[in-house]
Amino acid sequence: MDEDMSRTESPGPLRRPGAAPSALRWHRGHDHGVAGGRRDEVDVHRHLQDANDRHADRIRRLLAEHAVFAANLMSSPGSGKTTLLEATLARLEGEMRVAVIEGDIETTADADRLAPFGIPVVQINTGPFGGDCHLAAPLIASAIESLDLHQVDLLVVENVGNLVCPAEFDIGEDRKVVLLSVTEGEDKPLKYPLMFHEASLALVTKVDLLPHLDVDLALIRANIHKVNPEAEVLTVSAKTGEGLDTWVEWLRHAVQTKRTGADAH
Ligand SMILES: Nc1nc2c(ncn2[C@@H]2O[C@H](COP(=O)(O)OP(=O)(O)OP(=O)(O)O)[C@@H](O)[C@H]2O)c(=O)[nH]1
Numbered sequence: 001m002d003e004d005m006s007r008t009e010s011p012g013p014l015r016r017p018g019a020a021p022s023a024l025r026w027h028r029g030h031d032h033g034v035a036g037g038r039r040d041e042v043d044v045h046r047h048l049q050d051a052n053d054r055h056a057d058r059i060r061r062l063l064a065e066h067a068v069f070a071a072n073l074m075s076s077p078g079s080g081k082t083t084l085l086e087a088t089l090a091r092l093e094g095e096m097r098v099a100v101i102e103g104d105i106e107t108t109a110d111a112d113r114l115a116p117f118g119i120p121v122v123q124i125n126t127g128p129f130g131g132d133c134h135l136a137a138p139l140i141a142s143a144i145e146s147l148d149l150h151q152v153d154l155l156v157v158e159n160v161g162n163l164v165c166p167a168e169f170d171i172g173e174d175r176k177v178v179l180l181s182v183t184e185g186e187d188k189p190l191k192y193p194l195m196f197h198e199a200s201l202a203l204v205t206k207v208d209l210l211p212h213l214d215v216d217l218a219l220i221r222a223n224i225h226k227v228n229p230e231a232e233v234l235t236v237s238a239k240t241g242e243g244l245d246t247w248v249e250w251l252r253h254a255v256q257t258k259r260t261g262a263d264a265h
């Protein structure tokens with residue numbers, strides 16, 4: 001890790017223990033701070049965002065140097081990120097070297113669930129740093145310091161469960177992947193558009209539950225495409241295994257493409 005990556009100057013306010021969460025968040029495109037005469041606050045926010053983006057650029061360079069493909073899994077709490085990861089790791093075991101960064105406000109529950117796979121897993125808890133509802137690049141940079149990227153082909157980040165905040169932060173990943181479970185309703189892409197706009201892949205999860213629900217899968221798909229016409233949409237069930245082959249193939253292709261691109265340089 002070079003010295004710029006470990007600089008404490010930029011992430012300071014993001015990581016200050018006990019800071020009020022409201023002081024740590026900003027929302028892209030919001031300028032009401034200026035209108036309300038709170039230019040200082042906006043300047044601080046811009047400084048934090050610039051700092052985040054500097055760390056993200058460093059992470060991107062590190063991942064490129066080591067030809068590691070990084071996917072950032074984002075969704076509401078409980079959409080099935082960890083369950084999908086468990087099913088994915090079971091399929092990729094012995095085939096590629098996977099490392100995981102788990103983000104939660106509290107607990108190591110998700111990292112503990114992945115322990116049986118015997119892969120490197122770093123749990124980040126944002127609770128001690130103000131309880132952020134997302135992972136920012138400085139925290140990812142710190143987590144990456146504890147990984148040997150020479151031994152990793154695929155890095156999966158499971159972001160903090162939240163359908164808004166994680167999408168606001170570049171963490172140097174190759175692809176943002178949003179999960180939306182069928183139980184959440186068709187309107188969510190329209191009501192929380194940023195995450196669907198930023199993601200290259202949307203996984204509609206828990207499709208095994210469809211027979212029990214009054215939910216229209218075609219409408220979910222249409223709403224995702226309304227927000228992001230380019231988004232690839234896959235339907236999966238970690239419970240029955242439906243769609244998992246296609247998802248795992250997507251990962252294989254991404255890892256291979258990253259490796260080939262690195263070889264070409
Ligand atoms: N029926 C069904 N249930 C699922 C599926 N995937 C996950 N679940 C259930 O949904 C619940 C939440 O799953 P998790 O994988 O913990 O969700 P998560 O997105 O990791 O949750 P957070 O990390 O708290 O944001 C659990 O009870 C899972 O068993 C699925 O494909 N089908």
Ligand SMILES: [Mg+2]
Binds near residue numbers: 081082
């Ligand atoms: Mg989880």
